[in-house]
Amino acid sequence: MKKEDREILREMEATDCLLDVRNVTMKFTKYEVGVDSLKELVVRALRGNLQHEQFVCLKKISFQLHRGEAVAVIGRNGVGKSTLLKIVSGILYPTRGTVHRRGRIAPLLQLGAGFDHNATGLENIYLNAAIMGYTKKEINEKLPAILDFAELGDFIHSPVKTYSSGMMARLGFSIAVNMDADIMLIDEILAVGDIAFQNKCFNKLQELRAKGLTFLIVSHGPNIETLCDRAIWIERGRMVANGPAREIFEAYEAMMTNPATSSRV
């Protein structure tokens, strides 16, 4: 571990900060046609055209997340919110900048990501939780709570491919919220399932929040505003605001409903 890393971690420990994002810049390579083949590489090399255009997805994003905070990330479609969440969870590596984390992170970027469709719901609970980094013992302990929350009844012994998308989401959500994570990263996943289940999810999130769990949520829903105390607004890859949730949500809504300033929608 480098010296700077150690210093940042020490500082985070002192302020009980769980997540420290510093100057994160993410660039993606923009390919035209013939995306990824050896043939394309050879052709390009022969033409002396190996440079590819890059586009900047996120530019110099910095923020911190302290224990017990709930922060919403808002912005239009395609401004890099999901990419930011992937960087925070460690799935993508930023082109520049650093991300430091303390504690367990549960990324809920897509409910049921990594489900094996031939396996039963029960088998998938073990597989999914193991992928999230839990041991068999930990999963066994949480199993009753997961089953109880998912409300799948006997379907838990059926292959997941026979599930409806709502059932799959219920199972995925149930696994994620019942394991003891320190930080939950949530990417617009609450728009699934029927209203009863949505409410249940929302109540569960509030319960976890009361327990002191830390959240980073990408969403537009009005529910989120009441759940979060801070919001980060991203516009064209840059962070334009970081402050109290209510103020930022209001400003964002005003911008979105005012056609003069939202010409790109």
Next chain:
Amino acid sequence: MANPANGTKRLLQQGYLLRLLVRRNIKNQYYRSFIGVLWTVLNPLLNMLVMAFVFSELFGMGSEGGLDYPLYILSGNIIFSIMSSSTSGSLPCLVNQQDMLQKTKVSLALFPTANVFSSLVTFGFSFIALLVVALIRFASGAFVFHWQILLTVALLPAVVLFSLGLSYLLSTLYVFFRDIQHVYTVLLTLWTYLTPLFYSIKALNKPIVEKLMKFNPMYHYVTYFRDLLMGTIPSVWTHVVCYGFALGMFAVGILVMTLVRNKIAAKL
């Protein structure tokens, strides 16, 4: 952060996940087939019967290098298929798991590793098939059992390491170059024929082939296994060669995967 107790716990956790993935692979392989996992024994057995029939009845091959022909074919094939089935399964495995790799944080190497270990489990079943055939040939007096067969456990780590290295390499390359799948299918066929699975080098009687064969790691693994079946313990030099190829390939695979690790999720 680098707490040793945490390290062990994490290692055990990853081992548990690997076990789940291997079990899933095996289950999916014969998913919904009537006799299920029994196919893992039957499959090599039936293949061997076909090949033994074709080569001994049609091409007139007999006992090769002192080993009964059905056993000669079967022994070569089951060792070779640890490598061939694991690498051809691993090649697209990262791309096939893109949903998971883009949405969850999970170690990349796990998927190719799970493929190799699944092939090793299949080898275990094939080994039972081999013993069955050996028993039948033993009853008809064409084969004698030797205790050296137990030394197979000294060969397997080499084959596994080699397959792991190649699997890491191929699965990583495939993320960036999707056309290597076609190239590899052809190369694997070529490799199958360039390894003495059905024939013996001695029977070919071509010194140049014999020389070139030394560069084929699979030749060494297959020969090692057959030597054991015939009751010979391979020389120290053979061990050096077998493990040399294995460690070399493993190092290359790990290196390539580590170098581009950070780019894989973005490229999927």
